[in-house]
Structures are given as C-alpha cells and as structure tokens.
Amino acid sequence: MSPQPPLHPRDTEADDARTPRGLPPDQLSGLLRTGPFSEALRMAIKGRGLSLSRLQDRLNRHGAPVTAATISAWQSGKSRPERPHSLMALAALESILDLPATALSSLLAPPKPRGRWVNAAAARPSLAEAWSGLLHDTLDAVETRWTAHLTCVSRHHRVDIDAQGREHVLWSRQVLRAETDGPDRYIVSYQADQPGPAPVLRPSSPERVGAVSQDPAHGTLVAELLFDRPLARGETVIVEYLLEHAVTRPAAHQAGLYLQVPVRECVIEVRFDPMAPPTSCYAFHIPHASPAEARERALRLDASLRTHTVGLDLTPSRFGIRWSWDGS
Known part of the structure; x- marks a missing residue:
C-alpha cells in the first residue's frame, strides 16, 4: 500500500470544518455574555478543536499574524490584546472561531491608562x-x-x-x-x-x-x-x-x-x-x-x-x- 500524500492546505481547512465542537453552546454563550475574556477565549478555542499552532497559521493567512505564545498568554490571562495589530488579530480570531463579530473584543476592559491620560x-x-x-x-x-x-x-x-x-x-x-x-x-x-x-x-x-x-x-x-x-x-x-x-x-x-x-x-x-x-x-x-x-x-x-x-x-x-x- 503506497503512502498517503501530505495534506494540501485546503484539505486542512476541510478537516477543520469537520472538527466537532466540543463545548455545550449554552456554556460558551454564557461566557461570551459575562466573561472573563481569557476564559471565553480558551473555551472558544477548545470548542473549535484547533491547536494554537493551527490558529497561528490561520491568522497569518488572514493577514493578522500573532504567535502561538501570544494566544496562549491571552487565554491564560497573563496578557490581553491592546495594540491595534493585536485587536485586528482578535477580530480575525472571532471569524476563525465561528463567533459573532466583537464577541470577544466586547469582553475587554479599556487599556490601563498611563501618563497624563490618567488625570x-x-x-x-x-x-x-x-x-x-x-x-x-x-x-x-x-x-x-x-x-x-x-x-x-x-x-x-x-x-x-x-x-x-x-x-x-x-x-x-x-x-x-x-x-x-x-x-x-x-x-x-x-x-x-x-x-x-x-x-x-x-x-x-x-x-x-x-x-x-x-x-x-x-x-x-x-x-x-x-x-x-x-x-x-x-x-x-x-x-x-x-x-x-x-x-x-x-x-x-x-x-x-x-x-x-x-x-x-x-x-x-x-x-x-x-x-x-x-x-x-x-x-x-x-x-x-x-x-x-x-x-x-x-x-x-x-x-x-x-x-x-x-x-x-x-x-x-x-x-x-x-x-x-x-x-x-
């Protein structure tokens, strides 16, 4: 039996589309209403069944590159998207994860003010x-x-x-x-x-x-x-x-x-x-x-x-x- 050829990127997309959603809809919708952001993102990724490296690849193809380490920090609560390029990546993530527009970004608090903006x-x-x-x-x-x-x-x-x-x-x-x-x-x-x-x-x-x-x-x-x-x-x-x-x-x-x-x-x-x-x-x-x-x-x-x-x-x-x- 001859070995199978490697998957073409389009085959990978199709495989992703067939990935079963592993999260009850009511649980995810509840997190999208109340947050916190990190937990909602983590559960949305889990429900979509995508690895962080796969997400990084998808974001690159969307023209909004961020590293797998950055996504990991977001979902663990160690950091959050604040800069414009990070917010653009977050908008792309919402699309990749089959979420409504602003579903995740609406859970973000405004960035911590600095300098003269505080007063x-x-x-x-x-x-x-x-x-x-x-x-x-x-x-x-x-x-x-x-x-x-x-x-x-x-x-x-x-x-x-x-x-x-x-x-x-x-x-x-x-x-x-x-x-x-x-x-x-x-x-x-x-x-x-x-x-x-x-x-x-x-x-x-x-x-x-x-x-x-x-x-x-x-x-x-x-x-x-x-x-x-x-x-x-x-x-x-x-x-x-x-x-x-x-x-x-x-x-x-x-x-x-x-x-x-x-x-x-x-x-x-x-x-x-x-x-x-x-x-x-x-x-x-x-x-x-x-x-x-x-x-x-x-x-x-x-x-x-x-x-x-x-x-x-x-x-x-x-x-x-x-x-x-x-x-x-």
Whole structure:
C-alpha cells in the first residue's frame, strides 16, 4: 500500500470544518455574555478543536499574524490584546472561531491608562452622568467603555425645523481623536423635546450601525456607530450621520448637545422653515462641573432664517440653542 500524500492546505481547512465542537453552546454563550475574556477565549478555542499552532497559521493567512505564545498568554490571562495589530488579530480570531463579530473584543476592559491620560480620564463624566440620567436604561444595550477615550476635535451639529415648528432632520459631523489604543465605536445619543418614536439613524460610509436602543416613552435613542477598525492612540476618525423623523416629527424648542468629552470647536446651527420663523433665539452653555456658571446670550436670524452658535475649547457641558414663538 503506497503512502498517503501530505495534506494540501485546503484539505486542512476541510478537516477543520469537520472538527466537532466540543463545548455545550449554552456554556460558551454564557461566557461570551459575562466573561472573563481569557476564559471565553480558551473555551472558544477548545470548542473549535484547533491547536494554537493551527490558529497561528490561520491568522497569518488572514493577514493578522500573532504567535502561538501570544494566544496562549491571552487565554491564560497573563496578557490581553491592546495594540491595534493585536485587536485586528482578535477580530480575525472571532471569524476563525465561528463567533459573532466583537464577541470577544466586547469582553475587554479599556487599556490601563498611563501618563497624563490618567488625570484627563478622571475628569470626564461617564455618558450617563453627562446626560444627567436622561438616557435611562437605553445605555444598557450598547458598549460605552470607549466613550471617555475619544476627544472631539471639532463638531458641527445642524437641525432643520419644518413649517409646523417640528424637528425634521438632524445632521452631525465630528472629528474624533483616540486618547488610547483600541476605540472601535462611537455612541450616538439623542433625546427629543417630547416622548415619541425615535428618528431613523443614517450613517455615512464607512461607519456601520451596531446595537441600537430606544425608549419612546422618553423620546431617547442610543446607537453604536462601528469604525472599520480599532483606532491607535492619537489617530483621528470622521463620524457623520443623519437622524431623520420618518413618521412622527416632535415639536422642538431647542437643539443642544450633552458634551461628555472636551471639544475644541463646536458649531450648532438651526435652520427654520419660512412659514415658522421664531420670535426669539438664545445660545446657552451649562458646564457639567459648575451649573451655576451657566451662560445665555441672544442670537439673530440671518436672511435665510438660520442661526448658529460657536463654542471653543468646551469642557464637558450642555451646549445649544433654544427658541420660542409668540405665545409658546
């Protein structure tokens, strides 16, 4: 009997595909919900039936090389993926192990802060604190661990008001800078002036929508905009999206932002329909750390029935424009 020829790489792939999964699905799904990361990774590898050397080979072919020793350290809890190339390898591992995207990366805590970032992070409120509890339970459905690790370099926020004084569409564009390695998403947060259905979120490419949560009873919406890859420290990303009221448009008397992180330049613009110009407009700024220092100033409409306000070097705060009509 002649000896068998060595397996071709494609035969190896097929053999892997036939490997029985050795882990009860409920056990692995429980670990993917609660962690810890190292245990979830170890069990996912065990369930897939792949050796560490086989995983290393697969990662090389995915263009995300890490050593078998590194994977071993991750699953034993001796280290964790933090640098961008490690996070890219982790995303490839999720695919190789037949796991949903971000199933493992969502279990990672943010990297331990170092240097001047320690004091900066401590001074920033959480997203829930920045919104003064107004988002209620909607934040439970999204991953907010990276929100304080992104500084807003610039932001332009524009709201269109229709002929009935209702909010029609909101456009937002901002430039964000990562203050540490790893941020892979931005959280869109919104609250209407009154309860009702949430607007439709329409992101611009390349961001895609992740988890979404809304509470019509309070008019709130939170949603994840996922970047195409994790950011390295100091790297910037442009986030742009529309919020459009497709069915019911809520009455509106203000356009404001709850700023969780510092913003170098923030522009808020409101455009009114010619059939419903307001009788008064005011810009306001309420610092999160010192509400007693709130400021307000009158604004004028231009010939196109637009008004705007600009804030420079804003700290975490509430910043926006309010308006009224005669008798309202």
